[in-house]
Amino acid sequence: MSSGVPQRFLAFSVLVFILVALGYLGLAYGYASFLHNQIDGGKAKLDELGRRISADDQKELTRLYSQISNTQKLLSSHVLASRAFTFLEANTAREVTYIGADLSVPDRRLTLDGAAASYDELVRQLASYKRASEVERINLESSEAVGGAVRFKVSLIFKPEMFKP
C-alpha cells in the first residue's frame, strides 16, 4: 500500500464526518427553525383571522345561517292540507253529501261520514275514489240504509305526494 492511500482515506472520512455533522446542524438549527417560524406565523394569522369578525357578528351570522337552514327544512316539509277540499270537489258524485270529515295529514288519512241517495250511488262514489290518482287505498268502514238514503263512513289513504307543495 502506498503512503498516499491512508491519507486519502483519512481525508475522505473527515469529509464524510463533517458533511454529516453539517447536515445535522442545517436540519436542526436551520430548516427546523424556519418551519417553526412558519408554523408560528400560521397560528398568529389564524388568531388574527378569528378576531376579524366580532363575537356579536359571529352570533348574528350563526343565527342568519340557522334561520335560512331551518326555513329551507320547514318549507321542504310544508304541507297543503287544503288539497283535500280540491280532491272532494273533483271526486264527489252529485247525489252524495258529506256530514263530517276527519283529516290527518301525517297519516294521509281522510275519513268521510256521508250520505248517498242509494247503494248504486254509493258504489259510483267508491268507484270515483278508486279512479282518483291521489288515492292509495279505500276502506268502506260502514254503510247503512236509513230512511231513503244510505249513510256511509269511508276512509281514504292518500299517496305520499298528495299534500306536498
Add this chain to the structure above:
Amino acid sequence: MRPATKRLFSILASSGLLIGAIILFSSTVMPEYKNIQQLRGEAQSLDAVVGEEERLINTASQLLNEYQNAADLRDNLSLVLPREEALPGMVNQIQGIARSTGVTIEGINVENLPLTHSQTSSIVEPVGSFKVTVRLKGDYGALRSYTQSLETNARIIDVDSMAISGGGTKGPLTINLVLRTYYQK
C-alpha cells in the same frame, strides 16, 4: 514514529471517523429528518387551514355586509321564521285570517312543544314549535279559504289535522284545526 505505525494509526482514525459519521447519522440526522417531515406536514396543513379560514372569513364578512344592508331580507326571514316565540303575533295572524275570510273563531288553544335540534349540523340553532288548536265556524267556502290562507301565510303554518262537522244541515260548518307553527330559539 515508523511509517508502518503511522499508516496504521491513520487507518484506525479514518475508520473511527467513518463509524462516528454513521452513528451520528443514525442517531441524530435520521430522527431530525423525521421531525422535519412532521413539521413540514404541520406547516402545510396549517397553511391550508389558514387559506380556507381566510376564504371563509372573507365570505362571512361579505355576507354580513350584504345582510346588514338588506333590511328587507332580515325582516322577511323573521316573518317566515321568527327569532322568538312571537305568540301574540301568531294569534293575531290566525285571528286576522279568520276576519278576512269570514269565519268565526270559537276558541284557540296553544301548546308549546319541545325544541327540535337539527341533525345535520351542530351550528344550526334549534327550532321551537307551537301546536295550536283552533275551533271555527263558517260556511264551506270560508273554511276552505281560511285553510288555504293559513298555508300561504308568511309565517310557516302546517295543518296537522282537521275535523269538520255539521254537514248536511242548513247551519254553518264547524271545523277543528290542529296547526303547527314554528320559531327559532
